[in-house]
Amino acid sequence: MDAAGLATTIGASPLTLGGLIKHLAGVEAMKAGPEIDGSSPGEPWASAPWDEVQDWDFTSAAQDSPEQLYALYDAAVAQAQIRLEAALVRGGLGQRIALSDQVDLEVSLRRNLFDLIEEYSRHLGHADLIREAVDGQVGLDPPYPETS
Structure with missing residues (x-):
């Protein structure tokens, strides 16, 4: 998409597909870091101005090119996969992890992954609605070419 x-x-x-891509890249980075x-x-998460702009990930995406957004997302997912695989080796899905540095609460790695799935579930519905407004496409698959 352009x-x-x-x-x-x-x-x-004000939600955009670009904002969703950047937000989900950040979710990957936080859940797996x-x-x-x-x-x-x-970066860019560690130095983002969260205190000044609470929805920085959503709003700052307007300054990023599609190539930058896609690369940011792809890199975050690749890094998350590496970190999650290492965590599984260290202690499996039942190991206790910190929910975040802002909340004094531990949860299982399993819960962390469920939270990640929930985050995607919520935003994929948003993405479907926005995508339909852009070009009429909905769902997971692009249209298949006609075959004879």
């Missing part, structure tokens, strides 16, 4: 498509909003919501082993989520 920059215009990634910046499209619907209704009164600070929440698993206390490591930094990396």
Whole structure:
């Protein structure tokens, strides 16, 4: 999808596909970094101005090109896979991890992964609605070419 498509909003919501991509990249970075082993989520998350702009990930995506957003997401997912695999080797799904550095609460790695699935579930519905407004496509699969 091009920059215009990634910046499209619907209704009164400022939510965009670009913002969702950047947000989910950040979710991957947080769920597989600070929440698993206390490591930094990396950039741009570590230095993002969260105190000044609470929805920074959603709003700052407008300054990123589609290529930057896709690369950010792909890198976050690849890093998360490496960290999650290492965590599974260290202690399996039942091991206790910190929910975050802001909350004094431990949960299992299993719960962390369920939270990740929940985050995607919530936002994929948003993405479907926005995508339909952009080009009429809905669902997971692109249209299949006609075959004779």
